[in-house]
Amino acid sequence: TQSTRPQRLLGAVQKNATRGDPRSVVQAIDQFCRQKEWAMNVGDEKGCILDSVVSEVNPATVLELGTYCGYSTVRIASLLPPHAKLITLEFNPDFAAIARQVIAWAGLEDKVHLIEGASGDWIPKMTEQFGVKTFDLVFLDHWKDRYLPDTMLMEECGLLRKGSILLADNVICPGTPDYLEYVRSSPRYESQYFKSHLEYTKVEDGLEKSVFLG
């Protein structure tokens, strides 16, 4: 039977990356996506912006919406201080299964809590299920029309505190117009656009970093 692209991406990690070495896992995925098959990972260029934001925030609690194959999960988790927690939500069981193996190959299982489920169902359960009061950093990279409703839901659930950072992928391509309008016009956010390119291409894309002002 035919393999899927995520399965082939995992194969490239297991073939080319060193167990326990997150940077080699990231490099193996980027090489696979540049040389063999494009995949919707945040990629190396936007990934460097992600790295710099994570390092600057130095978060104790991180939420990622949309794990896919775990590329950004590995990038973020590899930069977290000891005892910091990254919760990542993925509702496609096939993607979740691949991501678990990618995260394990990087040796980051202890820093990552991958939940197989929908953001809409799990955001309201974060506090009771995981004892998380607020998130220091949220990385949004799931369905683009869900960025805004899920941000409003996080606000309603009290998961954002003064200074919480939202970092959103793909605000230009494929684009998240309603989310962008909201965080740029709301007095409760201070937003900044980091111009870059769509992963592995020359097409413009970028990340929007928004600080929740409380």
Ligand SMILES: CNc1ncnc2c1ncn2[C@@H]1O[C@H](/C=C/CNC(=O)c2cc(-c3ccc(F)cc3)cc(O)c2O)[C@H](F)[C@H]1O
């Ligand atoms: C809605 N709640 C969810 N809860 C849990 N997991 C979820 C939820 N929603 C989706 N997922 C999960 O999150 C992932 C979804 C990622 C979607 N990403 C993209 O579409 C996306 C698309 C492009 C792109 C650009 C140009 C082009 F020509 C073609 C593609 C580039 C990008 O960087 C992207 O991130 C996963 F697939 C889905 O199961």
Ligand SMILES: [Mg+2]
């Ligand atoms: Mg993306």
